[in-house]
Amino acid sequence: xxxxxxxQPNCGKSTLFNQVAGYKAETGNFSGTTxxxxxxxxxxxxxxxELVDLPGAYTLAGLSPAEREAARYLNSRDVDVIINxxxxxxxxxxxxxxxxxxxxNKPLILSLNMMDDAARSGLRIDGEGLSxxxxxxxxxxxASKGRGVKQLFLKALELGxxxxxxxKNIEPNSDAAxxxxxxxxxxxxxxxxxxxxxxxxxxxxxxxxxxxxxYAILLLVLYLFFQAVYGIGKLVEPPVxxxxxxxxKSLLAPLAKGSFLFxxxxxxxxxxxxxxAIVLPYLxxxxxxxxxxxxxxxxxxxxxxxDALMHRIGLHGKAIVPFILGxxxxxxAVMSTRTLEEPRDRYLAAALATLVPCAARLAVVFGLVAFxxxxxxxxxxxxxxxxxxxxxGRVLSKLMPEDTPGLILEMPTYRVPTLxxxxxxxxxxxxxFIVEAxxxxxxxxxxxxxxxxxxxxxxxxxxxxxxxxxxxxxSKVGVPLIFGILRKELSLVMLSQALGSTNFASMLTITQMxxxxxxxxxxxxxxxxxxxxxxxxxxxxxxxxxALTIVVALAASLxxxxxxxxx
Amino acid sequence: xxxxxAPLNKIVKVIGVEESNLQLKLSQYGLFKGxxxxxxxxxxxxxxxxIEVNGRTFALxxxxxxxxxxxxxxxxxx
Numbered sequence: 184x185x186x187x188x189x190x191q192p193n194c195g196k197s198t199l200f201n202q203v204a205g206y207k208a209e210t211g212n213f214s215g216t217t218x219x220x221x222x223x224x225x226x227x228x229x230x231x232x233e234l235v236d237l238p239g240a241y242t243l244a245g246l247s248p249a250e251r252e253a254a255r256y257l258n259s260r261d262v263d264v265i266i267n268x269x270x271x272x273x274x275x276x277x278x279x280x281x282x283x284x285x286x287x288n289k290p291l292i293l294s295l296n297m298m299d300d301a302a303r304s305g306l307r308i309d310g311e312g313l314s315x316x317x318x319x320x321x322x323x324x325x326a327s328k329g330r331g332v333k334q335l336f337l338k339a340l341e342l343g344x345x346x347x348x349x350x351k352n353i354e355p356n357s358d359a360a361x362x363x364x365x366x367x368x369x370x371x372x373x374x375x376x377x378x379x380x381x382x383x384x385x386x387x388x389x390x391x392x393x394x395x396x397x398y399a400i401l402l403l404v405l406y407l408f409f410q411a412v413y414g415i416g417k418l419v420e421p422p423v424x425x426x427x428x429x430x431x432k433s434l435l436a437p438l439a440k441g442s443f444l445f446x447x448x449x450x451x452x453x454x455x456x457x458x459x460a461i462v463l464p465y466l467x468x469x470x471x472x473x474x475x476x477x478x479x480x481x482x483x484x485x486x487x488x489x490d491a492l493m494h495r496i497g498l499h500g501k502a503i504v505p506f507i508l509g510x511x512x513x514x515x516a517v518m519s520t521r522t523l524e525e526p527r528d529r530y531l532a533a534a535l536a537t538l539v540p541c542a543a544r545l546a547v548v549f550g551l552v553a554f555x556x557x558x559x560x561x562x563x564x565x566x567x568x569x570x571x572x573x574x575x576g577r578v579l580s581k582l583m584p585e586d587t588p589g590l591i592l593e594m595p596t597y598r599v600p601t602l603x604x605x606x607x608x609x610x611x612x613x614x615x616f617i618v619e620a621x622x623x624x625x626x627x628x629x630x631x632x633x634x635x636x637x638x639x640x641x642x643x644x645x646x647x648x649x650x651x652x653x654x655x656x657x658s659k660v661g662v663p664l665i666f667g668i669l670r671k672e673l674s675l676v677m678l679s680q681a682l683g684s685t686n687f688a689s690m691l692t693i694t695q696m697x698x699x700x701x702x703x704x705x706x707x708x709x710x711x712x713x714x715x716x717x718x719x720x721x722x723x724x725x726x727x728x729x730a731l732t733i734v735v736a737l738a739a740s741l742x743x744x745x746x747x748x749x750x
Numbered sequence: 751x752x753x754x755x756a757p758l759n760k761i762v763k764v765i766g767v768e769e770s771n772l773q774l775k776l777s778q779y780g781l782f783k784g785x786x787x788x789x790x791x792x793x794x795x796x797x798x799x800x801i802e803v804n805g806r807t808f809a810l811x812x813x814x815x816x817x818x819x820x821x822x823x824x825x826x827x828x
Contacts, residue, residue, distance in 0.1 A: 191780075242778050250778075275804040276780035304805075363782045367804070394794040487809045491797035499811050500798060524775065589811025590798050591779055 184343045185233040185261060186336075189253060190268035191280055192239030193595050195296045199268060199326040200236035201607070203227075203336065219249075219518070220256055227336040232343075235262075238521075241276075242359065243283055248521040257287060263343040264290045266335065268324075271301035271308055272596070274374055278366035281317065285355040290342045293321045294335055299328070300596065305377035313373045317353060327601065384597045391484055401488060404481075409565070412468045413558045416549055419464035424685065427456035443636055450632025450680060454625035457676035458617075462546045462624075467613060469542055473511050474608040478600035482507055483592055490590050496573050497580020499590040502532040509539030511612065513712040516541075517719055527583050530720055534579065534728045537708040537716070538572050538735060540565070543620070543671035547703045550675050551696045555688050564697070568704055571739050575731075620670050627666050627673045631680045634662070640681070654698050654740050657682075657691070667703060669710050674703045694747040701743045705736035753810070753818040754799065756789050762820035763787075772817055779808065786823070 188196045204223035221236045237256055238249040245251065257265070267284055269277035274295070281293055295301075295308060314321040320338055324331040356362050391397055431452040438445040476482060482504060490500030501523060509516035516536040520529040540548060553561035634640040644651075644661035651658055659681045667674030678699075682690040691699070707729050708716070716725040756762050764785050767773035776782075781803060790807070791800035798809045810818075 241780055245778050246775065273804065273806045276806055279780050359777055360782055363777070363780065364784075370804075388791070388800075392791055392793070392800070483809070487793060487798055487800065490809070490811055491793060491795040494796075494811075500809065589813040590809055591775065591811070591814060592809045593779070594800065594807040594809055 184230065184263045184340070185235065186264045186266060186339050186343065187235045187237055187257060187260075187262045188266050188268055189237045189257065189280075189284070190239060190296075191241050191270065191273075191277055192593065194239065194268050194270040194277065195326045196239065196268045197221075197236055198604070199294075199296070199324070199332065199335075200234065201604075202326055202329050202332050204234060204236075219252060219521075225336075228340055230340060232336075232340070235260075240280070242280060244359070246524045252521075262289060264292065264339045266292050266294050266339055268294050268296050268326075271295040271297050271323075272304055272306065274306075274308060275367050275370035278369050279359075279363055282353070282356065282362040282366055283359075285317070285319075285353065286357060288355075290345075291319045292335070292339055292342060293317065293319055294324045294331075295321060296324045296326050298323045298331075299325050307375040307377060309373040309375075313369065316369065316373070327598075327604070387597055388484070391481070392487060397484075397488055401485065404476075406562070408472045408476075409562055410558065411472060412465055412545075413549060413553055413561070415468040416465040417554070420460055420550075420554070423460040423464065424456065427452065427460055428685075431456070446632045446636045447629055450629045451625055453632075453680055453685075454621075454628030454676060457628070457672070457679070458621040458624050461550050461675060462543070462616065462620075462672050463613070465546055465549050466542045466616060467609065469545060470511060470609045470612050471605065473507075474605040475600055477608075478598060478605060480595045480597045483594050486590070486592055487594065494589070496535070496576025497583070498528060498532055498535070498576065501590055501592050502528060502535075505532050505536040506539055509536040509541060510545070511542055513537050513539065513541045513708050514715045517712060517715040520719060530724060531576070531579055531583060533716060533720060533724075534731060535572050535576050537712055537728060537732060538568070538575065538705055540568055540704045541671065541709075541712075543709070544704055546672055547675045548700050551687060551700045555696060556693060560697070564700065564704070567701075567739075567743075571705070571735065575735055620672060623670045624672055624676050627669065628676055628680055631662060631666065631677050635680070650702075650737065653737070654702060655744055656695055656699055660699060664702070664706070667709075668707050671703070671709050694744065697747065698740045698744045702736050702740040705732055705739055707732050707736075751820055751822070752816050753789070753801075753820050754812055754815040756820055756822075758789050758792065760822060761786055761788050763823045764818060765821050766819040768817040768819065772814065776814075776818070780804065780806075781808070787820075 188200055190196045200221065203225045219238060223234050224231055225234050235256065237253040240250040240253040243254040243257070265284060265287070267281050269281065284291055295310060301308060310321045310323060320342065322331060322335045322338055324335055326332065356365065391400060431449065434452065435445055435448055438448065485507065486500035486503040489503050493500050493502060505516040505519045508519050513536060516539065517533045520532045520536070523529045523532060548561050548564055552564055631640065640662050643665050644658045647661040647664055648658055651661055660678060662681050663674045663677035666677050678687070679685045684690055687696060713725055713729060716728055764783050764787065766783060767776060785803055787801045787803035789799050790802050796812045798811045799815050801808050801810055
């Protein structure tokens, strides 16, 4: 049996999905976290069902690719039961979609999610009355706390077995405006508005969206976030690194120095150590902080505040989501451009998002610049990155004139993040690093050790010598730069391998470190991001964007070099 | 009156949208002609407006708001 979850953006579909399927779908308190469908087999009441989490859609006739994906799935696949997840606090608009789903004439359940929020806002919903009127089961749910989940799925099972469509008390209407009127009328009839208690949630926006304080707080939040990531990373990195150094020494002690086995093992150990000691200490707190901000619902507020500024780079505030996701990883950032309606916006947002330093490049910046020059230097480099992105955006938007009306974005209510959800989210992404990136780091490091042993690494170095020469970098950094295209972490890990030391200060001057970090920050996104670009925008766009990043990287790091020379 | 000129915290009713494309798009977010809404916040420097409609809050870019025509009325549902 196949059960599909569908609902308007940010109604908690993925939260419900994760409650039954384990943490498999990304969640966040803003529209459009889910851009493609996730399927999972789950066991309900002794039966295995295929559960599908579809991207949020205000309507099945939506224009954004994420919405089209949802509609396509419902039309093409054999779905036995549709669970329409609705945010009970906005029942009037949620019913728009419910009434549209009636048109599909498939077994349908309306699941009223966030009943706790509704109660807090003084809303009382007559679920039975609504169920009679619509002719479909209506079930209460608090997905975030797991309440009502079991009953909901037992109901779905029952409905799927009986294969009954809905009783036609309401004639499905194919006109959207008519449905909207009916939805409003239904909501008026079955929702009683009680006394609305003003909560901190209502007052929070007065501060966070304040024309002056809002921006000050935004800067403060970003600064504290940065300091926290740096503080934790710096605390953890040295002892772990020391541990691995000692471990490597004792492991390699019985081997003859300079032998092939010695060099390979050394390479492997450097890869292992880099993953645990250099990447994870920064990646984990970063993902934790990002997860917190996502679940609180702060990101759409950032979009609201940044809209005016984003217009100056030819985009609107909604494109801030790919940007912010980009700091975690460019792949979801590129994928999240699907929530933008216009192809031109998607292209521009994707191109600019690949210039955002992801967590892997963060490791390079922190491992080199912050570690040796202090956190302020890293912060300045991040600001410089923003300036460059703004400039590139301006130039690109001149080439691709804007014809879109601009921002339309729903502001979710603030929610208190649950530790469980945030930690599962962090684990979801850290696991990805451990499973996919870390082995690549280790293999890459071993491959480089082999290349070094047979003295063939020089060929790679020679290939990119024009670039390294222009930037005043030692030719040996050519290999880490090339391998950095595979995984960005490699450009740091293999740097230690190429230079033969993890103490970068002894091998590179300060200027060289900053220039190198700047170049790594901008040049060709990693292979996974390139693949995502190709999937979303096509091969040509991918090549153009990759070429663009090289030009930008060269210009930016040359500028840094010149400034450093003058200083 | 254009939505961008609507006074803060006054309930207004949508009477039209200047571009049919935009009208379609807004309707996909559940915003139709005849809906009553309230501007609750306006970002500085020609930034977006925050509006409340049917109990939901939306940010609308200034250029979007300029194309939405509204009139001041007393709406029953509010």
